[in-house]
Amino acid sequence: MTKTVDPKFETVMIIDDNSVDLYITSRMISKNNFGKHLLLFTSGEEALKYLLEHQHNTSLLPQVIFVDIYMPLMSGFEFLDAFDKLDDTLKNHIKTYVISSTIDNADIIRSSRNENVSAFHVKPITKEFLDQII
Secondary structure (H helix, E strand, C coil): CCCCCCCCEEEEEEECCCHHHHHHHHHHHHHCCCEEEEEEECCHHHHHHHHHHCCCCHHHCCCEEEECCCCCCCCHHHHHHHHHCCCHHHHHHCEEEEEECCCCHHHHHHHHHCCCEEEEEECCCCHHHHHHCC
């Protein structure tokens, strides 16, 4: 008999303006049974709007957010600044991870200094990276 394993997280949000990266990240999450439901956004504004609309219903909120740094209109860092202004209950429910193709040390340091960022990872995400997330 085959045993079905529940996904690690109920809901995972991915914010990335690059459709190829969005697809690759979502496939890695699905393939590795990391998230049951995926919320895919191509802009930080759309993602922030979703969080604000559902902030009082934790069953609709993600437990994990993967956000890219370099996006038009609202960068990942601007998203994180706006995220920081959200209610503490919401912020405590969600772990955020910066995923980026940058190798710029300034970006990596800036990410690591943000109290809302659990970790920085260079794209693409890997099974090993997902396995480290608790």
